[in-house]
Each structure stands twice: as C-alpha cells, then as structure tokens.
Amino acid sequence: MEMLYSLLWFIGGAFSYRVVSRLMQYGSMIHLYTQTLVCSLAVLRMTEDNIITAQQKRRETESKAGMSKEEIAKNDEIESKAIAIWRELSITTIINLTPAALRPAIKFKNWRQAMNFLDSSIKSN
Numbered sequence: 001m002e003m004l005y006s007l008l009w010f011i012g013g014a015f016s017y018r019v020v021s022r023l024m025q026y027g028s029m030i031h032l033y034t035q036t037l038v039c040s041l042a043v044l045r046m047t048e049d050n051i052i053t054a055q056q057k058r059r060e061t062e063s064k065a066g067m068s069k070e071e072i073a074k075n076d077e078i079e080s081k082a083i084a085i086w087r088e089l090s091i092t093t094i095i096n097l098t099p100a101a102l103r104p105a106i107k108f109k110n111w112r113q114a115m116n117f118l119d120s121s122i123k124s125n
Helices: 002-064 069-097 100-105 111-124
Strands: none
Touching (some): 002 100
C-alpha cells in the first residue's frame, strides 16, 4: 500500500511539474511578445513623427518655392491619406502576423488604441 501511495505522489508530482512549467513557459512567452510589441509600436511612433516632420519641411519648401495654397493643401490631403493607410496597414500587419496563441496579448485593433496601449505600457514601466 505504501508503494502505491508513493507511485501516486510521483505521478501527481510529475504531472504538476509539467502543467506548472508549461504555464510558466507560456507566461514568459507572452511577456517577451508584449515587450517586442511595445518596441515595435515605439518604432512606428518614431517613424510617424519623422513623417510629420518631413511633411512640415515639404510645406515650408513648397511655400518658399511659390506654390499656391491650393496645391499645398492638395499635397497635404494626399499625404494625410497615405499616412492613414500606412497606420492602418501597420497595425493590421502586426495583428495578422501574430501567431494565434499570442493574439490575446494584443489589446488594440487600430492606430489610436495601439498608441494608447504603448503609452500605458511605457507608463507602467
């Protein structure tokens, strides 16, 4: 009887070890992915800032070159649409390239939510 209890405790311990180690591995994987996601979103934000700066420089250059305000506004509209498409495409690509097991770590569906997620992640660190 003592041998049976020992065998049951051994099997229970081995099973518990497997379950706990898998959970810890999954948690570690989610944490690593979340950190990678935050860094990727930070790079996207820096890229957006650079695009906006380049847009302002373009506007100044066009004004100095003597372009009409209508032409400058038309270029701004085209660029704004391109930026909006780039933002949407960036977030959609991140979501679509994330493995299904890690998708619960993504707490956003659009650019605004992604930037809020980035801000809250930076604040919490």
